[in-house]
Amino acid sequence: MIDTPRRVAIVGGNRIPFARSNSVYSHASNQDMLTAVLDGLIKRFSLEGEQLGEVAGGAVLKHSRDRDLTRESVLGTRLAPETPAYDVQQACGTGLETTILVANKIALGQIDAGIACGADTTSDAPLALNEGLRQILLDANREKSTAGRLKHLLKVRPGQIVPQIPRNEEPRTGLSMGEHCAIMASEWGLGRSEQDELAVRSHHNLASAYERGFMDDLVSPYLGLERDQNLRADSSMEKLAKLKPVFGGPEGTMTAGNSTPLSDGASAVLLASEEWARERGLPILAYFVDGQTAAIDHVHKREGLLMAPAYAMPRMLDRLGLSLQDFDLYEIHEAFAAQVLCTLRAWEDEQFCRERLHRDGPLGAIDREKLNVGGGSLAAGHPFAATGGRIVASLAKALHERGKGRGVISICAAAGQGVVAVLESAGGAQ
Amino acid sequence: MMRTRTLKSSPSILALYARSAVAMLPGTSLLPLIPGAGKEIPELELTLPGVKVKPAEVAAYAKVCGFSLRDELPVTFPHVLAFPLHMAIMADGSFPFGAVGLVHIENRIIQRRAIGLGEELEIRVRPSALEPHPRGRAFSLLTEVLAGGEPVWEGTSRMLRRGGGKQAAATATPRGSEENPSDSSAGDSADGGTTPQPAELEVSSEWRLSGDLGRRYAAVSGDRNPIHMHALSAKAFGFPRAIAHGMWTKARCLAALESRLPEALSVEVRFRKPILLPTRVQFASASRDQQIEFAVRDAKRGTPHLEGNVMPLEAQQTSTRSN
Numbered sequence: 001m002i003d004t005p006r007r008v009a010i011v012g013g014n015r016i017p018f019a020r021s022n023s024v025y026s027h028a029s030n031q032d033m034l035t036a037v038l039d040g041l042i043k044r045f046s047l048e049g050e051q052l053g054e055v056a057g058g059a060v061l062k063h064s065r066d067r068d069l070t071r072e073s074v075l076g077t078r079l080a081p082e083t084p085a086y087d088v089q090q091a092c093g094t095g096l097e098t099t100i101l102v103a104n105k106i107a108l109g110q111i112d113a114g115i116a117c118g119a120d121t122t123s124d125a126p127l128a129l130n131e132g133l134r135q136i137l138l139d140a141n142r143e144k145s146t147a148g149r150l151k152h153l154l155k156v157r158p159g160q161i162v163p164q165i166p167r168n169e170e171p172r173t174g175l176s177m178g179e180h181c182a183i184m185a186s187e188w189g190l191g192r193s194e195q196d197e198l199a200v201r202s203h204h205n206l207a208s209a210y211e212r213g214f215m216d217d218l219v220s221p222y223l224g225l226e227r228d229q230n231l232r233a234d235s236s237m238e239k240l241a242k243l244k245p246v247f248g249g250p251e252g253t254m255t256a257g258n259s260t261p262l263s264d265g266a267s268a269v270l271l272a273s274e275e276w277a278r279e280r281g282l283p284i285l286a287y288f289v290d291g292q293t294a295a296i297d298h299v300h301k302r303e304g305l306l307m308a309p310a311y312a313m314p315r316m317l318d319r320l321g322l323s324l325q326d327f328d329l330y331e332i333h334e335a336f337a338a339q340v341l342c343t344l345r346a347w348e349d350e351q352f353c354r355e356r357l358h359r360d361g362p363l364g365a366i367d368r369e370k371l372n373v374g375g376g377s378l379a380a381g382h383p384f385a386a387t388g389g390r391i392v393a394s395l396a397k398a399l400h401e402r403g404k405g406r407g408v409i410s411i412c413a414a415a416g417q418g419v420v421a422v423l424e425s426a427g428g429a430q
Numbered sequence: 431m432m433r434t435r436t437l438k439s440s441p442s443i444l445a446l447y448a449r450s451a452v453a454m455l456p457g458t459s460l461l462p463l464i465p466g467a468g469k470e471i472p473e474l475e476l477t478l479p480g481v482k483v484k485p486a487e488v489a490a491y492a493k494v495c496g497f498s499l500r501d502e503l504p505v506t507f508p509h510v511l512a513f514p515l516h517m518a519i520m521a522d523g524s525f526p527f528g529a530v531g532l533v534h535i536e537n538r539i540i541q542r543r544a545i546g547l548g549e550e551l552e553i554r555v556r557p558s559a560l561e562p563h564p565r566g567r568a569f570s571l572l573t574e575v576l577a578g579g580e581p582v583w584e585g586t587s588r589m590l591r592r593g594g595g596k597q598a599a600a601t602a603t604p605r606g607s608e609e610n611p612s613d614s615s616a617g618d619s620a621d622g623g624t625t626p627q628p629a630e631l632e633v634s635s636e637w638r639l640s641g642d643l644g645r646r647y648a649a650v651s652g653d654r655n656p657i658h659m660h661a662l663s664a665k666a667f668g669f670p671r672a673i674a675h676g677m678w679t680k681a682r683c684l685a686a687l688e689s690r691l692p693e694a695l696s697v698e699v700r701f702r703k704p705i706l707l708p709t710r711v712q713f714a715s716a717s718r719d720q721q722i723e724f725a726v727r728d729a730k731r732g733t734p735h736l737e738g739n740v741m742p743l744e745a746q747q748t749s750t751r752s753n
Contacts, residue, residue: 027486078689
């Protein structure tokens, strides 16, 4: 037992370039991609044969055969097979939630080092048996006699041959995530051009991060891809202005350009106690300081589906005694440009902060120049469970480059959840 | 004198099979382009430059063999790239017999470094001379793979031509010959002096091999030898059922050991009794010093189907020098 929590070091990360759906990674499974990023991380930090405290990972779109996806991936890597692993699923919050889980165990002295990771493929997606057919087959299987089985099997209809395809849809509202976000965008009165501006900036920032070599030790090539496939270095307001709205009807402001595309990819982050990292001569890019998850009721209370991070943030800030302006870098996951802008608008809004967050006043505005400086999901793409690891590793590296300072992460997730976290440079917060 | 022929593209395997099949008919060896004209194995080298692998093909191969899809090629994959050249050599008019009916008895791979999926490769294949073998005559197909002019991978496929004598050389072993392939061990235990006793290896897993395994591997490797495709086509060559490809079995073993393989390695296998599909087999292995020994055996009787060993390349080179 330890008396006080230990500091948790972020040693580094590894990911594969993110690909657009049904493209370069069409034939790669979640396990393939997860194994590849884990082995890349193991190689980068010479962890061959090492028995880590744990590996926490997950995927949002998961095949039933991938019961122990993370553990099976670990067994395919060069880590010691005695390294335990488990799966986590919290929609797009998965990657950051696994980071919090591993970090907490390190802080409590339960483990010394671990990996947080995630993978998602929208190409190699699980197809399930048609629900009607599945019921008939199970009923038939329960019968003892051939006649009994036949009675059920005769109920099979030709239409039931069509499998069930996973849908990007909220089970309790029937609306897609984009449709939900379009409602938020209209409630907060967002314009088209501010969303497009955020998207252009995302592409330009990520392109320059690649240009100056910032991504060299964060990304390993995979299946012929060296950079994120969705990245458009020449993105411009003029080009984005040509796109038609895809959510919110003909008057909508959300397009394919200011929404993330379906993507494939994986990422991993190595976390450790300071002693563990120092003993092995490994770098400490930043410290993991704190994390917070919140959920809202998007079904009955008219809350915006993707607004939960707005609630998570003040809880974490209050605990740390920090204000929203006390950060040098902000990483807000760009599921949609509108999600980022609604969140920022909410924190600036007196009424929202008083009525919904029960605070005396607004959290206030942030310096937009400090937002997603290395690009965001609009440019990189968004393989659901892999986004958290991408952001944690690149923010940790950006803080390391600055030499000091603090960074904050905000990630929205399906089903009305949100995860936020604070990192601090190894050189100190100020 | 060595003839070297540079190919512009990978030869069509189906056409080569057709030629090899024709070679089984008596008298056809006199025809041009049909194997059987020569008495000795020709000194012929085929090279195929500018080979770029397609990730979708590697993915399909990896899935059938059990490898995970990485940015490096599975260690056995270059064999698939070289296979059309193997067939082209054996289908050459100057070759003394056709490929159909030959038995793959040993295979050795040396990987000097992992090959990246995006690398442009050059493949060179040449046969060695025929040598007497206790069960007939044997030769090897030697494959070299270069990346950027640097040799990165070597493969040696040892092939047995069952039976001896000049009459037998022109025709493949027909069905109903005194040598029943299903009863004969493909290799010869007499030459396996370094083979560890099977009992020393620990069984770690059991594999259920389905009846369509030969067809599935054929689809990803191009090796459509009729003995692997279907029980009926296998019967025509004296096997009671379709048999698993030796190179699938080798690939499956290496996939099972994937996370423990050194990057630069040498892996040798000896193919024993053919695996009749469908069936269940056991995979056994043991690590000793830097070496991993492994075997695939019949799940019921324990008879060996494959025996092999892997070692890091440095250790292997050292041991060769000390010999």
